[in-house]
Amino acid sequence: MIRPCEASDLHAIYAIINDAAQAYKGVIPEDRWHDPYMSLEELEREIAQGVGFWGCEEGGELIGVIGLQHVQDVSLIRHAYVRTGRQRQGVSTRLLAHLRTLTAHPMLVGTWADAVWAIRFYQKHGFRLVCPEEKDRLLRKYWSIPERQVETSVVLADERWFGDEIVDTLVKRGEELLARPFETIQFTANAEADALLNDLDHYPHAYVIACLMDRQIKAERAWLIPYLIQERVGSFAFAVLRDLSLDRVHSLMREPEPLHWLLNAMAKTLFLAIQRIGDQYSGDASRIWRGTPSSATLVRRFLEFHGAGPKIATMAANILVRDFKIPVSDKYSIDISPDRHVRRVFVRLGLARKGASNEELTYVARELHPTYPGIFDLSLWEIGKSWCHSRSSECDQCYLQQYCPTAGTRTHGATGT
Numbered sequence: 001m002i003r004p005c006e007a008s009d010l011h012a013i014y015a016i017i018n019d020a021a022q023a024y025k026g027v028i029p030e031d032r033w034h035d036p037y038m039s040l041e042e043l044e045r046e047i048a049q050g051v052g053f054w055g056c057e058e059g060g061e062l063i064g065v066i067g068l069q070h071v072q073d074v075s076l077i078r079h080a081y082v083r084t085g086r087q088r089q090g091v092s093t094r095l096l097a098h099l100r101t102l103t104a105h106p107m108l109v110g111t112w113a114d115a116v117w118a119i120r121f122y123q124k125h126g127f128r129l130v131c132p133e134e135k136d137r138l139l140r141k142y143w144s145i146p147e148r149q150v151e152t153s154v155v156l157a158d159e160r161w162f163g164d165e166i167v168d169t170l171v172k173r174g175e176e177l178l179a180r181p182f183e184t185i186q187f188t189a190n191a192e193a194d195a196l197l198n199d200l201d202h203y204p205h206a207y208v209i210a211c212l213m214d215r216q217i218k219a220e221r222a223w224l225i226p227y228l229i230q231e232r233v234g235s236f237a238f239a240v241l242r243d244l245s246l247d248r249v250h251s252l253m254r255e256p257e258p259l260h261w262l263l264n265a266m267a268k269t270l271f272l273a274i275q276r277i278g279d280q281y282s283g284d285a286s287r288i289w290r291g292t293p294s295s296a297t298l299v300r301r302f303l304e305f306h307g308a309g310p311k312i313a314t315m316a317a318n319i320l321v322r323d324f325k326i327p328v329s330d331k332y333s334i335d336i337s338p339d340r341h342v343r344r345v346f347v348r349l350g351l352a353r354k355g356a357s358n359e360e361l362t363y364v365a366r367e368l369h370p371t372y373p374g375i376f377d378l379s380l381w382e383i384g385k386s387w388c389h390s391r392s393s394e395c396d397q398c399y400l401q402q403y404c405p406t407a408g409t410r411t412h413g414a415t416g417t
């Protein structure tokens with residue numbers, strides 16, 4: 001039976017700690033060994049400072065104890081010991097499993113660097129060693145121990161802690177990338193096409209139409225369509241486009257060669273987009289995003305276009321906010337656009353499961369950073385493009401190496417997982 005310890009258990013706890021701690025004798029640095037390993041006064045002081053003990057009782061006798069201390073935003077595992085003679089019978093495992101149900105906070109445990117059996121135990125239960133610099137920082141932040149003990153200890157953390165660190169780091173990097181000044185966006189490999197798409201002052205409808213064309217073909221091809229239409233018509237001025245009939249739009253998209261394999265559907269989408277911009281926004285598509293709208297308003301306005309589902313609408317809003325730096329009053333509805341890089345890195349970082357649908361990834365991002373879920377796009381895309389390739393990973397270059405659960409553990413397969 002696992003139960004909370006009471007004041008009357010003090011001497012039993014003291015006895016178990018000092019019995020089990022004999023294992024440290026001759027293993028940990030000599031100057032850190034005391035006999036008894038922990039005095040009664042020290043134990044009482046620890047309890048007074050907030051260490052709560054749970055014990056495993058059998059036959060009316062405590063055979064193992066484990067301490068839990070909540071400090072700031074983490075929970076520390078303190079003083080986990082099992083009587084000699086009752087070890088290797090699963091007592092520690094049961095105590096640890098129970099402790100994990102008692103906190104929603106990330107869990108950290110510190111132990112002697114030389115106590116390899118203890119390190120292995122926690123590793124077996126999903127804890128991972130933090131890097132030496134982080135270990136020093138954590139020991140100084142959450143523990144009150146002498147410097148010499150900091151030097152001779154290690155810290156292991158559970159997946160919640162690593163997950164929190166990953167999310168914080170990604171958000172911070174996303175904010176850095178977001179704060180960069182506007183740079184011409186490379187949508188295609190064609191500089192003239194990109195110039196048209198980047199010219200929101202004169203051709204905001206080109207951007208809207210390109211977003212709407214981005215369906216079931218490669219993005220680079222979809223984003224070329226406004227430029228190719230311009231070549232075929234001789235102009236991309238809105239007044240010129242407004243005069244085109246549906247039949248004319250259809251033939252422009254069809255000849256000399258089709259611009260999209262969904263020819264009928266996309267010709268209709270393009271024609272209706274021009275009509276909507278004319279009717280609803282007086283021919284000026286920049287009115288869709290002008291005036292610092294809320295992110296929900298912005299997404300909803302794109303959703304009102306024929307052929308625009310949530311994926312296109314959120315992508316359109318995301319690029320405007322993230323890359324064009326269009327101001328919005330909030331970013332709650334700016335979701336991620338899970339392309340292959342974003343998906344791959346999300347999964348490898350352990351933030352999403354392999355095979356997760358785009359909707360699931362969207363909700364993962366919302367759960368992790370509700371005020372601006374799309375912030376992950378920037379940092380995940382950068383990692384995916386730079387180091388976390390589908391067939392190989394350059395983990396030693398990646399700034400998340402120390403937190404990533406799959407860093408350097410395998411040669412990533414060609415499946416893009």
Ligand code: SF4
Nearest residue numbers: 388395398401404407
């Ligand atoms: S550490 Fe390696 S596996 Fe993890 S995200 Fe970075 S590159 Fe990918």
